[in-house]
Amino acid sequence: MKCNIKEIEIIKFAENLIDEYSKNKISAHLETCATCKNFYESYQNLFSELKQISIKEKDNDFYMQMKARILEKIQTRASQDTLLSKIKFILSSFRKKIIFSSSICIIILLIIASYPIFKGKQNVNVISYANLTDSEIDLILLYNGKFIDTMNYFKNNSVDSEFISSGGESLFYTTNEDEEVTLSSEENFYLELLDSKEIIKSL
């Protein structure tokens, strides 16, 4: 015969969570159904036996110390919170001023950082040089950190001119003669390079 009582109903019965009518019904059922009776008894025994498994006792000192630590930590956190709230109060009082000054600083920093971009200045580095004569210097050049070329820098004092050459070919030169010249971007680069002659001289 199939049992129509669910196990959860038996737990409710054992836990006294059902009304009188259902209680009588299940009680009568347990008298006749071995499966349900076995489940009910297993549950009762599981409950009563597990309840008796106790944890090793700790002495009063253990709890006194734990309580002392709890109260100490509460005090510490309370003082930290007070400090934090003071900092927050100060920050909130000067909030507008701080935001304004920070914005100004950021704008100034952005202008400084972007200055080379506006000016179109290239980052030319001389990483090595060798004096060949008084007026000729061998250079290894880096442009924006990348190797460009080995070049020669010449200065001709007799005609007061200076130029840079690579592989025997003159790339750019300047003189002191007044003449209007429109420079290409490449020429501008070499002009920059010549400007760095101060570095060459200081080397």
Place this chain on the structure above:
Amino acid sequence: MKDTKDNLSDSFLISEFLKGDDNAFSSIVDKYQKRVYYLVLRFLKNEEVAQDITQETFIKLYQNLRAFKGKSNLYTYIYRIAINNCKNYYYKETKSNPVFIYSLPQSEMASAYSPFKTLKTKEDILRVSEIIDKLPYKQKTTFMLRIFEDLSFKEIAEVMGFSINSALVNYHIAVKKIIKEWGKIQK
């Protein structure tokens, strides 16, 4: 004196705390720290972690007690904080090897009518403890709160933050699994 302190009602202690009396909070710790420590220890089986979580539970209680509206019992509120702390540890931390936290039961607990092999030895207790530990979090917690903390299903529902029916269903599944697993071990 201690008895008097322990017998002070929770609502009185809370109202004194809200008036600014920190001794009232100290009394709350006195009253509940042992129960919380045992609950956490049974759950995580690590004494050091249980101490830390008990401390953290009361610190959180101190921080949140002003917001406690008294809709539930104070101890279910405390249990809820403790269980949440356990849950965080349960999911986040790598489980350390559990230690044997139980005291051995009295020999007279063995009952002749029991279909169970009675829990007389350390090995028996370890086995049943392992079965409980393998249960999913909700089933394990519901079962432990009912069996070891003697909470009603209404209280369990408050602690766990779900309905009484969910508490009953989780408990029923846990009971069924434990009886089944324990039966296998006995064979």
